[in-house]
Amino acid sequence: MENNTLRAIWFQAASCTGCTISILNSSSFKVKNLLLDEIVPGHQLCLLFQPTIMAGSGEKVIEVLKEQKTKKDFFLIVEGSIPTKDNGVYGRVGEKTLLEWFQQLASASLGIISLGTCASFGGMFSAAPNPAGCKSVKQVCEESNIEKPIINIPGCPPHPDWFIGTIVHLVNKGIPEIDDISRPLGFYGSLIHENCPRRPYFDKGKFAYKFGEEGCLYLLGCKGPFTNSDCPLRQWNGGTNWLIRNGAPCFGCTEPDFPEKMVPFFERLKDKPERDTQ
């Protein structure tokens, strides 16, 4: 890394901007420090391109992308899945398809962070019948013969700590230890069910049958037994709350099976869904 700066292009494809908003919600690590300060002593993050917060627009910012394509010393952060149907005509920016931009930027990058479940595994917009042919970063890279290190940080949205924690690790120690589907083990290493505060209810067979009732939420559709993340320990929005504490079932959003094999969201899932070839 030149000048101790991690340079990154944040590319939004078929997304809802929820990943961006979630990262802006970071509470332990403040956004102002992420943008303006060193992230660890002697190292800083430079967001060369981030569509939701960047100052410029139009041709000037397209120039930034063009210039970086030749410099080739940036990481690519991808938010959203890539529309590929009919050569990607369903998504365009700066007179090019998102697919073309992605292929060019990915090829020129040092490595890719797939931020959110859409970029990691296809996510919501790739659900049947997948109208725009949306695919994950890994899938498009494989089909386009692009070989780059990829870290997946799934979640709909991903927790800000999962993203910033990974960035800090990257700068400090390099690529973190990941599981078989490229998720950092530090954040995705255990099932929600293993750490769930309602687990004693499950073990005793006390289930909620209606919203607002005490008990394990399994019969109301909780996918905690099939979902890897540290939500029960970390909690959300600065430790304010999280789904199960709020009486809502886990929807399984950090898994490759989200949403397709996690629906109906409010019906119980009997067995661990079999994974499609990822």
Place this chain on the structure above:
Amino acid sequence: MRKKILIDPVTRIEGHLKVELEIEDGTVVSAKSSGMLYRGLEQILIGRDPRDASQITQRICGVCPVAHGMASSMCLDAAFGISGKIPANAWLVRNIIHASNHIHNSILHFYHLALLDYIDVAKVKKGVSPEMDLVVQFLQRDEKNPFVPRDEEFRFPDQVNQRMVENYLRALDIRRIAQETLAIFGGKMPHQCGIIPGGVTQKVDAGKIENCLGKIKEISEFVNFHYLQDLMDLVKYYPEYSSIGKGCGNLLAYGAFPVPGSPGLEKFQPGGVYYSSGMKVEDINPEKITEAVEYSWYQGSKGHPSNSFPQPDPFKEESYSWIKSPRYDQQVFEVGPLARVLIAYTKNVQPWRGALQEVLDATGLKLNDIISVAGRHLCRGIECNLLLKEVERWLLSIEPAGDFYKDYEIPQESTGLGLTEGARGSVGHWISIKDKKIAHYQVISPTTWNCSPRDSQNNPGPLEQALAGLKIKDEDHPVEAVRIIRSFDPCLACAVQLKSSEKIRAKKFYLWM
């Protein structure tokens, strides 16, 4: 000589927007607004469990997911026949979740999406506050992205500029706190889980009420002391923005925040239709909403959202947008905070009328000046402030021992309609259920109204009309145009949806608004 200016992408909005301006002698003679991404979420909904819609439709937009969760849940309440049976507590909690998303969005929009068009970050000085020292230190970097490149046309005096830059950074924390306020009842943000058909997922205890009150107070301090003042300064130092970017002048709002216990569940924020011609407000009739696709990349039928089924066709000639053109009574309408506040004012509904009057008196603006770039910003601030006060009232009205949820059966066949307001304007969801599954789902979002392309009568959409006639000083830096565009707070992810399903003509749509 005619020439074209292309702004692609328009940044600091949600999603992928392209704007094309045709210029003659420095004046915009015609504008085209294009939504550049299609995802087809409504198509994805077909055949699924109706309850999933309240989660899936939130993924339309991560900035304003709650409005979709709310519209969807209201739409499902109606389809399940329980609209009138939602417990009062559930309405209060739904309202708090919903309003917190508006509050978050107002602050995000003004400080982080819009303000960089007006403040000069490079002018701040050292030694004023730790935040400003951080900025000064940042400015010594070789690469100052993402705060460069930028357009430059800045007018605030140094002191005001400095305060605004500080507030940009402070507001990062305040909008985060607004998301935390929401998460107390919604579980997490973005994509909350608190609002479900039938009510809300969790009872509320005294601890949650206390926790939320504390956060609301912290946000209110900032809004009262800084946000409202910063808006006044925007009006003062950029005076022509109170008269440009006016657009179509017709305004529409469905209304939002039902007040439990009131006759007919009256809304805290009233709906209505404001015609620029007569400056009068009429009641809204959802049957008069139609969608045109002449200039959108779709083929097929058009008409009322409950029974139209256009299919995407990215190669259709003459078309220039994935956004369709919703119209009311065959006319072009703008939606959003401006529409909501002005409609409430015209209907003489408090506290809205008093709040707008106060701003008019303080700024010296006339009522007609409110339909403008500055007016959109002012109304967003007025709304944010009033909602903060109302959230406190809703909170203290909750009866922790009462019900928060009403159980239901999914009917074999039914239809439903949910109309409410998102931060950016009116949101409508239409559903048909057949064999307990979704047979048809249709969403019309705020930006679909505001950034729509031309319709069958060739009438440009509200944003296109707001740009027409604009004088552009420097064609390489069309800062006037981007200021107008951003005043609408466009959300493209919301704007582009698609309806498609087996053809069902809904017999009757249960109205829930």
